[in-house]
Amino acid sequence: MTTAESPFSSPQGDNVSKNEMSKQALLDRVNTVRIADGNERVRALTARIVGDLFKTIDEMDVQPDEFWAATDWLARLGATGQIGLITAGLGFDRLLDIRMDEADERAGIAKGTPRAIEGPLYVAGAPLSKYETCLDEGAELKGETFVMEGRVLDAKGQPVAGALVDVWHANDQGRYSHFDPAQPAYNLRRRIETDAEGRYRFRSKLPPGYAIPPNSPTSELFDALGRHGNRPAHVHFMVAAPGQRLLTTQVNISGDPYNDDDFAFATRDGLVVEVESGVSAAGYESLGVTGSIGRVRFDFVLQPA
Ligand code: MBD
Ligand code: FE
Numbered sequence: 001m002t003t004a005e006s007p008f009s010s011p012q013g014d015n016v017s018k019n020e021m022s023k024q025a026l027l028d029r030v031n032t033v034r035i036a037d038g039n040e041r042v043r044a045l046t047a048r049i050v051g052d053l054f055k056t057i058d059e060m061d062v063q064p065d066e067f068w069a070a071t072d073w074l075a076r077l078g079a080t081g082q083i084g085l086i087t088a089g090l091g092f093d094r095l096l097d098i099r100m101d102e103a104d105e106r107a108g109i110a111k112g113t114p115r116a117i118e119g120p121l122y123v124a125g126a127p128l129s130k131y132e133t134c135l136d137e138g139a140e141l142k143g144e145t146f147v148m149e150g151r152v153l154d155a156k157g158q159p160v161a162g163a164l165v166d167v168w169h170a171n172d173q174g175r176y177s178h179f180d181p182a183q184p185a186y187n188l189r190r191r192i193e194t195d196a197e198g199r200y201r202f203r204s205k206l207p208p209g210y211a212i213p214p215n216s217p218t219s220e221l222f223d224a225l226g227r228h229g230n231r232p233a234h235v236h237f238m239v240a241a242p243g244q245r246l247l248t249t250q251v252n253i254s255g256d257p258y259n260d261d262d263f264a265f266a267t268r269d270g271l272v273v274e275v276e277s278g279v280s281a282a283g284y285e286s287l288g289v290t291g292s293i294g295r296v297r298f299d300f301v302l303q304p305a
Pocket of ligand 2: 119210234236
């Protein structure tokens with residue numbers, strides 16, 4: 001029996017092949033056909049996304065050449081490893097952070113240091129040091145030498161000894177090791193274990209901002225959107241300690257014109273740091289600095305796990 005509501009009904013009646021179908025019948029079949037349960041969550045999300053895309057194609061009258069140009073772009077995006085640039089640039093990474101903040105708010109969990117997006121350029125397993133290290137060791141970089149130091153604290157303000165501060169940033173060309181074949185492994189990437197007072201410190205050279213690679217699938221989209229692909233100067237962190245929630249964050253360097261215009265929407269109040277210039281290197285000799293240096297002080301405040 002065929003009713004008017006059935007996705008497979010057709011004006012010609014019941015004898016017509018069910019392989020001829022309306023757009024809605026096609027969507028219903030795509031989203032319901034199966035030989036096993038599969039994964040319910042994946043089925044539900046796929047059905048939603050496919051439905052939204054069918055609607056977009058129909059309502060925006062997407063032509064076949066436009067559709068295939070888009071799939072070609074996606075294939076090139078994947079092949080060049082740039083999907084993470086697009087998720088950041090279209091706001092998805094920041095959206096997930098906002099949603100985690102909202103969940104904390106609802107649960108009444110005290111805020112720690114604001115979280116900021118990880119971005120697509122983290123590499124696990126950087127060299128590990130206790131208390132202090134030099135990120136720029138072996139790297140001949142232009143730029144201002146600075147020392148960053150502070151403590152890792154728990155939600156009660158107590159120092160967290162033995163916390164791991166994983167830090168990474170770009171070189172003077174705005175490029176990240178591992179993704180840039182010109183740099184040695186783990187260049188400008190280190191892990192630092194905090195001392196008994198929860199302290200860490202490191203020396204490095206202030207990075208410039210980051211710009212998305214030109215002549216790439218990412219720049220194609222941003223050009224077509226009339227958008228720039230710049231980030232302000234920033235340093236990334238992941239701070240981990242037993243019993244504490246992993247904190248993924250970044251600091252931006254005060255004064256960068258892109259601090260309020262980051263293509264990845266990652267700047268947050270409380271994460272824009274001042275570089276104190278002309279600080280005496282006395283007390284920082286173990287970091288190999290002399291004369292005067294730039295200094296950033298920053299404490300990380302973790303949330304309970
Ligand atoms: C970066 O350096 C970055 O941190 C993010 C989030 C996106 C692109 C490049
Ligand atoms: Fe970055």
